[in-house]
Amino acid sequence: MEFARINNVGECVRAEAAAVRKGPWTVEEDILLMSYIALNGDGGWNNLARAAGLNRTGKSCRLRWLNYLRPGIRHGNFTPEEHALVVELQSRWGNRWSKIARHLPGRTDNEVKNFWRTKIQKKRKPCSDGVTDAIAAELATTYSQASTSMSQESCSTLLHGGLISSTHVDVAVEPSLLYWDHHQSFSSVNGAGAGPMTALPELVAAESSDNFSWAFEDVWPVPLQSLNFSF
DNA sequence: AAGGAACGCAACCGCAAGACG
DNA sequence: CCGTCTTGCGGTTGCGTTCCT
Structure with missing residues (x-):
């Protein structure tokens, strides 16, 4: 993809309509946004939208970048580990x-x-005491099929701690939580497959610092220079 | 095969908090 | 302080796809 072509696309987009575009993003818009951010970085979304030649709101550009175009984004089915973690953290x-x-x-x-x-x-539906709801059963099945470092017994404990209660919501959770090892997860982002889950004392530390984050380099799967772009 | 229902997901909306002049 | 702008978040919607009858 030649950058000159990207500029032409930008001109087309600019000329297309005075009104701000809404709805699904086109391939051309995606390329414009990715190219601009690769060169100039993100942030300042309203200015970015204008400078990139996108007839979109800054808000729309930000959303598209963060939810879809950003390097390291994983699409597709959630793994059993992710499933369990979502259930666990949502209950908490x-x-x-x-x-x-x-x-x-x-x-x-x-x-x-x-x-x-x-x-x-x-x-999930309200359940009476001692009754396993549908998701608990499904998750148990999922885990029985998955190769993870956790035992089925742990899974069962998690399920019962997080999902089964007389009130069905906001229950106390099993203290020995399952949790991603950050670094192993990062390596999986870079193509090494899903990392194992670990039973974590570290959760306490992780939980106490909600703002844990990863560096851009950690999640950008390929060096920019190796992409088939010529700027 | 047809069409209505259910599902899944990208994108939008409104609000709140923070930054800044 | 106050007003404006930007950013981030959670809730909701719209629409394409898949499933079911």
């Missing part, structure tokens, strides 16, 4: 999606939120 923190997403490298708050609503929430 409630709908703090961005906070939960920070503990699932490569996943966005939007994706976690959608996953919860479509795969988990709708399957």
